[in-house]
Amino acid sequence: MISAVRYVTVAVRDLDRACRFYEETFDYLPHARATVTGAAFEQLWRLPAGMTAEVAVLGPVGADSGRLRLIAFDRPGEPYWGDYGSPQDHGLYALNIRVPEIGAAVQRLRAAGGRSKSSPTRWTVTPQVSAWDSLSYDPDGVILDVFELETAPGSLMDDYDGGCTALQTICLHSGDARQSARFYAALGFRPWYDKMIERMEGFFKIPAGTPLHNINMVMPDSPSIGRIEIAQYVGFPGSSQRDRAVPPNLGLLSASLETTDLAETGKLLRAIGAEPVGEAVEVDLPGSGAVRARSYYGPDDEVLEFYQTL
Structure with a gap:
């Protein structure tokens, strides 16, 4: 069984500033905060080798879906949507x-x-x-x-x-x-x-x-x-942002869904044409704990992270 979207990962310049904005605007509360690095997260999140990311998970009290995962990297990036001059891009x-x-x-x-x-x-x-x-x-x-x-x-x-x-x-x-x-x-x-x-x-x-x-x-x-x-x-064609929507660039990087069986979900994704981003890995996912996870590209090159709690 696959869940609704549990997290949306958004890359930001300043993690403390971004957290304050969502706390003050929407009354979101911190659910978890951590520093991540290493080969497993490089596979799952497409981090360049050696990159470190500071992660904060926010949302309303009691939320288990629709949570916001803010990430700030140890290297500078630019908004991959730019000034939204091409809003039709995928x-x-x-x-x-x-x-x-x-x-x-x-x-x-x-x-x-x-x-x-x-x-x-x-x-x-x-x-x-x-x-x-x-x-x-x-x-x-x-x-x-x-x-x-x-x-x-x-x-x-x-x-x-x-x-x-x-x-x-x-x-x-x-x-x-x-x-x-x-x-x-x-x-x-x-x-x-x-x-x-x-x-x-x-x-x-x-x-x-x-x-x-x-x-x-x-x-x-x-x-x-x-x-x-x-x-x-309709009638306003755009192009894929697959090569731009990557760390350390800023913006929406992925959506995360929980599954009760990652192996069976992988078979389903292959059957419907989803391309893996990297290999399956075991990580301590901020906000979820120990999981086995793998990321895939959706039909418009959006990155979808699927994880199973261990």
């Missing part, structure tokens, strides 16, 4: 976090050192759910989709405790949304919605007349946290 793109009130959340984000990209905009997600959606940057230039939901009683997203959530969604820009959705369906994800979004080019900062094919995938046992959101700008 790869892990944004972190999506639900908040109780969008206006107050954006104010807190700015006060903590973030900046806005697109002002809150209301759109209909499904007949039962509408969103006040905003795009912002964290201090390292990572895109944050911060949103407030209006939900009908009994809808999929109606179960909400009224606080800032763990990472509800990791967003993936794809060259082929349907192909990507088939890949994640094979892992156990199921579509919450599959729609073409039009007339929001100003919000997404894309050329006029470019529709967004948006497929939001959920794990049945975790419908709100740890989802995969697939986004394709």
